[in-house]
Amino acid sequence: xxxxxxxxxxxxxxxxxxxxxxxxxxxxxxxxxxxxxxxxxxxxxxxxxxxxxxxxxxxxxxxxxxxxxxxxxxxxxxxxxxxxxxxxxxxxxxxxxxxxxxxxxxxxxxxxxxxxxxxxxxxxxxxxxxxxxxxxxxxxxxxxxxxxxxxxxxxxxxxxxxxxxxxxxxxxxxxxxxxxxxxxxxxxxxxxxxxxxxxxxxxxxxxxxxxxxxxxxxxxxxxxxxxxxxxxxxxxxxxxxxxxxxxxxxxxxxxxxxxxxxxxxxxxxxxxxxxxxxxxxxxxxxxxx
DNA sequence: ATCCAGGATCTCC
DNA sequence: GGAGATCATGGA
Numbered sequence: 001x002x003x004x005x006x007x008x009x010x011x012x013x014x015x016x017x018x019x020x021x022x023x024x025x026x027x028x029x030x031x032x033x034x035x036x037x038x039x040x041x042x043x044x045x046x047x048x049x050x051x052x053x054x055x056x057x058x059x060x061x062x063x064x065x066x067x068x069x070x071x072x073x074x075x076x077x078x079x080x081x082x083x084x085x086x087x088x089x090x091x092x093x094x095x096x097x098x099x100x101x102x103x104x105x106x107x108x109x110x111x112x113x114x115x116x117x118x119x120x121x122x123x124x125x126x127x128x129x130x131x132x133x134x135x136x137x138x139x140x141x142x143x144x145x146x147x148x149x150x151x152x153x154x155x156x157x158x159x160x161x162x163x164x165x166x167x168x169x170x171x172x173x174x175x176x177x178x179x180x181x182x183x184x185x186x187x188x189x190x191x192x193x194x195x196x197x198x199x200x201x202x203x204x205x206x207x208x209x210x211x212x213x214x215x216x217x218x219x220x221x222x223x224x225x226x227x228x229x230x231x232x233x234x235x236x237x238x239x240x241x242x243x244x245x246x247x248x249x250x251x252x253x254x255x256x257x258x259x260x261x262x263x264x265x266x267x268x269x270x271x272x273x274x275x276x277x278x279x280x281x282x283x284x285x286x287x288x289x
Numbered sequence: 290a291t292c293c294a295g296g297a298t299c300t301c302c
Numbered sequence: 303g304g305a306g307a308t309c310a311t312g313g314a
Contacts, residue, residue: 028295125296131312132295174310179297216297237295279295292314299308 002057002079004044004069010062011069018083020106021054027107027280029226031120031133032140043267044140046072046278083273090267090274097274099279106278110226114194115187116154117227118209121219122179131172138171157187160169163196178237186212202230217256231272234263240275243282 005012025033032044042243053060061073075196091097124132143155143163154274163186168177186192206227209220221235236259244259267274
């Protein structure tokens, strides 16, 4: 466990383990961050701007007071979870997972805002990460609230409600504009009961999410994993499909159902963590070929 | 230039 | 109900 040091405007975590800020942010689970320097990022999340600087096992959060750390960032970075045990469990008797976990041993699954995650992963479909980041920043600048230094919070459903299809297209959302409108309308009418997700079963939340036009099984699973703490779900995109087919299915193409059965058989309640190590491993090692 | 991007929907049969 | 085309946009 780490120690905490507080100053007027900073919180320092001394001796953090299983934590590499570059890997946490660049592994494809979130989109509102900017790299300022080596292991030095600016994050926008939960209506706050945070700079985070990592030096070995020491991590500085600024500006940050103890209350914000305890109430927000502790949970955002999932610091109460022991990733050493998770990595040992999922990589036992599994050569591929051992490689994936070793490749990026500092990944953590963030606990992101549900609404922002819904819109972000609607935007993510058939898109690339630099463009996803730009679209989300544009939406925030045009419809969010300034929270300091020219940085804008992610817009609430109420703030997005006034945006027409043309307005959203002007933020480069493309064919996803009407999907964003669908989610916004359902959030405002209560058809998408975000505030009640915590009391609902994983299947119940998935079904509710998939009633939104533009949310299918993969986007729903990303929201469940990255914002609803449902760490057993296994979002399966083209990369995960590829790596699972190659290593766990000998010479034939499995369908999504077979992949999920295999993942839950091998990783159980930890399937979501396994998915993130696998996704980052295959995508980064293969894309640069 | 053509393909591809953390997919989902629509349109056929 | 399942395969195939289509969807905006820009980076590679």
